[in-house]
Amino acid sequence: MAKQERAVRTRDTLIRSAAEVFDRDxxxxxxxxxxxxRAGVSNGALHFHFASKAALVDVVEEVALTRLLAVTSSTLPLGASHVQLLVDVTHALADALRGDVVLRVGFALSGETSRARRVDLRERWRCWVEETLQQAEAEGELCRGAEIRDVGTAVVAATVGFEVLGVRDSTWLAASTVARFWRLLLPSLVPAVRLAGIEAGGTRSP
Amino acid sequence: MAKQERAVRTRDTLIRSAAEVFDRDxxxxxxxxxxxxRAGVSNGALHFHFASKAALVDVVEEVALTRLLAVTSSTLPLGASHVQLLVDVTHALADALRGDVVLRVGFALSGETSRARRVDLRERWRCWVEETLQQAEAEGELCRGAEIRDVGTAVVAATVGFEVLGVRDSTWLAASTVARFWRLLLPSLVPAVRLAGIEAGGTRSP
Incomplete structure (x- = not known):
């Protein structure tokens, strides 16, 4: 293994180990x-890659952001429903939060009041949800009475609730929990005639 | 002021100051x-009341629980709607979380993985929401299709989301935010004929 490749691997291992220790302690x-x-390296090796704990926290957050962007950057097949995309991506996010400690710590950092806000994953998530709802509205997918702001508030608050409650009890991030939420919300969001076309359980395998 | 009364006041001041410092740092x-x-007392006075930081954390949590119980223990006028009670109490909780740092820290303690779970305010809140929904169902207040478990999941996740997001931005705990959530959810919860009788904005002044 080339020296540079080894350095990249050590760095990745350190980022993951840091997230695991942040999550636990x-x-x-x-x-x-x-x-x-935890990473199986010396303190010197850690300091070669990261100048301080604060630098390591920032990098965990940056990596978490790339993971969130990977979840939200799904391209939509031509003519596909933006509402279904919203449902599918909340499922993908819950699944990623359950399995990916870096993403989980990145989200938790949004709530750290003792630290200046930098990336703010919860805020990024809110923006994506609202943009997707705007696209759904522009495509005429929503009920007449559905207020994008109301729906955005409910979706963002509930997913942040799943994220936070899921730290202690991962059933809050289970596909069945997310599906229950959508089953309840969808009738207020899409017209009855479109309802049968939307899968509350998502259309992708995790 | 009698000596005992002064001691009680000092203890109350210490609990509030502890919550403020926990919230900030x-x-x-x-x-x-x-x-x-912050409490304006000596370290000796603090140690007279609390043996350790852990003891102080436990007491903040206990006091927060009494505040939560005060919010959820509203008695229902004869014949009044359990759904309206649920709406009113989520408003009262959001309002209390906005103004009461002890309650806010008590809720945040539910998510502290580095500490053994004791009181768990989020879990207590979940139980109250589910019991109230069961009463609403027993009284025939809910739609035929409404699944208590789905509604409980959505209400608990969203309120925990409001609580967590509200630490950074208190508009998540504003009455208008809570009302938007209920406006969206109520049509899936109560039959159309009852809908006009439920105030999404709550029926009590804060």
């Missing part, structure tokens, strides 16, 4: 020694 | 010195 109490020992 | 980094100085 909380960011403020997490120690750099716990992170380097 | 995070629990793990909060220092006892910051708490005693």
């Amino acid at each position: 909380g960011i403020s109490t997490a120690s750099l020694t716990a992170i380097s020992s | 995070g629990i793990s980094t909060a220092s006892l010195t910051a708490i005693s100085s």
Whole structure:
């Protein structure tokens, strides 16, 4: 393995180990020694890649953002429903949050009041949800009475609730939980005639 | 002022100051010195009341639980709607979370993975929501198709989302936000004939 490739692997391992230790111990109490020992490298190797814990926290957040963007950047087949895309992507996000500790820590960082806000994944998620709802409205997919702002509020609040409650109990991030939420919400969102065409359980396998 | 009364006041001031410092600095980094100085008492006085930071955290959580119980223990006038009670109490909870730092920290403690779960306010809230929905169903207030479990999931996830997002931006806990959520959800919850009788904005002044 070339030296550069090895360095990239060590860096990736350190980022993942840092997220695991942040998730377990909380960011403020997490120690750099716990992170380097979890990654199986020396403290010196950690400091070669990251100048400080704050730098490591920032990088975990940046990587989490790329994971969120990967989840939300699905392209829509021609003529496909934006509402179905919204349903599918909330399922994909819940699934990713359940399995991906870096993404989970990245979301939790949005709520860290003791740290200046930088990336703010929850805010990015809110923007994506609202844009997708606007597209659905522009395509005439929504009920006449459906207010985008109401729906956006409910979807963002509920998904952040799933994310936060899922830290302790992963059934909050289960596909069945997300499907229950959509089954309840969809009749207020799309006209009755379109309802049968939308799968509350999502149309992609996780 | 009698000595005992003064001691009770000092203890109350310490609990509030602790919650303020936990809210601002995070629990793990909060220092006892910051708490005693915020409360305007000596470190010795703090230690007279609380043996350790952990003891103080536990007491903040206990006090937060009594505040939550005060919010959820509203008695229902004879013949009044359990659905309206649910709407009113979510408004009262959002309002209390906006103004009451002890309650806010108590809720946040539910998500602290580095600490053994004791009281768990989010879980208590979930139980109250589900019980109230069961009563609403028993009284025939709900739509035929409404699944209590679906509604409970949506209400608990969304309120926890409001709580968490509200730490950074209190508009998530505004009455207008809570009302938007209910305006969207109520048509899936109660039959059309009952809908006009339920106020999404709540029936009590905050």
